[in-house]
Amino acid sequence: MIYVTGQRTKSGLKRLKKQQLLGKLNQPSLNQGFRLGHALMPFRLCLISVVIFAALGTPRQAQHHTAVHLSESTTAFAFNVESQDTYASTAPPSETSDSSVSNRQYQDSESPSQEPAVRNWEFGDAEILPSGVKDEWNRLIASLRDPDLTKLATSNLPSLLMGSKAASTTKQYLAAWKKWRNWASSMTGVRIFPVNPFHFSLYISHLAQLGAKSAADFAMAAVKFVHSLAGLSSPTDNSMVVLALQGFKRVTAAPILRKQPISADILANIFVAHGHPTASLAELRTLFVIFISYAGFLRFDDVRDISRSDCAITKDSLTIHLKKAKNDQYRQGTEVAIARTFKATCPVAVAERYFAVLGDPIDCNLPLIRRLTNSKRGLIPTSLPLSYTRTRETVLDFIKPFVPDITSYGLHSLRSGGASAAFNAHVPPLLISRHGRWRSEKARNVYLQPDSSSKLLPSMSLGI
Structure with a gap:
């Protein structure tokens, strides 16, 4: 290993340039198949240390190449010679991988200490x-x-x-x-x-x-x-x-306390309280989250990422294109179809009202659930998405007057409520799984809560 040190002086730079950046070192005494490349000396460094690692070989080890690594964060740069037969590099001596000496390196016994390639x-x-x-x-x-x-x-x-x-x-x-x-x-x-x-x-x-x-x-x-x-x-x-x-x-097993599902009766009461003709943009935003999550079996992440360009409304339904989902690892996307029920609590009608007041063009890619700010014209939407915490707070504020214990409810109560309602209406399990994007029966069944009549159905069908 050969070290050459030069100061940042005109004479030193001229001497290095004259040598063609260590050209003298590339003489037959060291040239056994190695070909050192030329490099430019960084002038802003006060001290330049040139570290040349040359692995001597036989005439058969002819085809080697030089890799030049320049470091701007230290006061040194190194020429690392990498061979097709042997990998070698130099690492700064102060570099350690873990806090204790015994854990400093994990390497093969035949592999030298080296800078990660x-x-x-x-x-x-x-x-x-x-x-x-x-x-x-x-x-x-x-x-x-x-x-x-x-x-x-x-x-x-x-x-x-x-x-x-x-x-x-x-x-x-x-x-x-x-x-x-x-x-x-x-x-x-x-x-x-x-x-x-x-x-x-x-x-x-x-x-x-x-x-x-x-x-x-x-x-x-x-x-x-x-x-x-x-x-x-x-x-x-x-x-x-x-x-x-x-x-x-x-040893630490304990009962799992899952959130209670929202019922259709609770949704009806929420709509009466906040779905009046003079509802504000903030009220319509929360109603949109509640009714769309319930009808589409949606998670919060699903609702958060929906934009106006993802929604297509027809006379019969609202179709939402989900670009990504929790269980969509390869981002193939999926579509959720929500039927128009022609009732006051129709989720499609709630979405149409919210879209009209929000004012996003049909090709807008901004998230539908956004933060609001006060202006002279009242509440107007910003471009920033609404956080999970704030969304949860507004949804629970709407639910709280109509349940005995608000701590038993959360945003997942909407997804669980919709799936449970479909289950108790005897919708085929396959359709429930597809609508909720569940990959397994085990994951789906966690969300299904049978009502009192469904609980009695097995024993009532025994014929005794």
């Missing part, structure tokens, strides 16, 4: 990923002989891997991984990555002491995701880890 991790939180993921990738990349394959491995494939989950899901996984990393770093002899199954079982036990059941679930998913990125088997498949989580859930 994978440079296309996404979502901004990628620094939370252990260096072992990239080290494992570097080990795999070192075996490649084709430069096109190397390019795919260092840029395209990492993007696909990080994009395999929704951005929000990846963010939650990385946050859970960070918690594991912090805990493991605080313990003596606990390796962060790859995760030891016994150590991870102890971590589940730690979360059990805290009563953090959801944190344990996210930890399992996060550890599996991170190991999958490196192509390694996950410790979450270990029987000890599985039993530890099952024991945690069994």
Whole structure:
């Protein structure tokens, strides 16, 4: 390894230029198949350190290429020589991957310490990923002989891997991984990555002491995701880890308190109170959320993303195009058809009233559920979407006068209420699943609440 240091002086720059940026070093004494490229010296650096890593080889190791990496954030730049036979690079000496020395590197015994070659991790939180993921990738990349394959491995494939989950899901996984990393770093002899199954079982036990059941679930998913990125088997498949989580859930098991479904009678009372001819834009906005969510079995995320251009109204129905949904991983889109009932509480009529007052053109792509602001003309819509918290507050304010306990209701009460009403009206389960975009019967049945007559139907049909 050869170090050449030059000051930012005219003589130093002229000397480097005269040497053609270390051209003297590219003499037969070092030229055994290597060809160093020329680089421009960045003039704004006060001190320039040129680090040349040259792996000597035999005449057969002829085809090597030089990769030049310039760093504007440090006072050094490096020429990294990458061989088709051996991958090598230099990393800043101050760079560490984890907080403890024992967890500083995960690498193959035949692979040298190296700067990660994978440079296309996404979502901004990628620094939370252990260096072992990239080290494992570097080990795999070192075996490649084709430069096109190397390019795919260092840029395209990492993007696909990080994009395999929704951005929000990846963010939650990385946050859970960070918690594991912090805990493991605080313990003596606990390796962060790859995760030891016994150590991870102890971590589940730690979360059990805290009563953090959801944190344990996210930890399992996060550890599996991170190991999958490196192509390694996950410790979450270990029987000890599985039993530890099952024991945690069994010991802390408690009844699940689900929100009560909204009934059609409650909706009728809400419409009488707020659907009068002089209803304000704010009232019509809340009515739109309530009636469309109920009739379309919609989640809040579905309603939030609807724009006027997604809605098509005919004399018989309102069709809403959902560009994306929670269970639509590949963004194929789906359509929800809501029938016109020709009643005062018709959801299509409520939508038409809201559209007329809102004033969005038919091709408008702004969200329909937007924040409002006061003006001389009264309330006018902004371009900003309404938050989940504010939407929930306004909906519960409308429901509160007509229920005994408002804490038993939420935005999911609208989706559950519509599905339960269809179930109690003996709508075929297949149609309910399609209308609500449920992929499984188990997920659908959680939302279905039979009424008193439906509860008696099985025993009434026994013929005794």
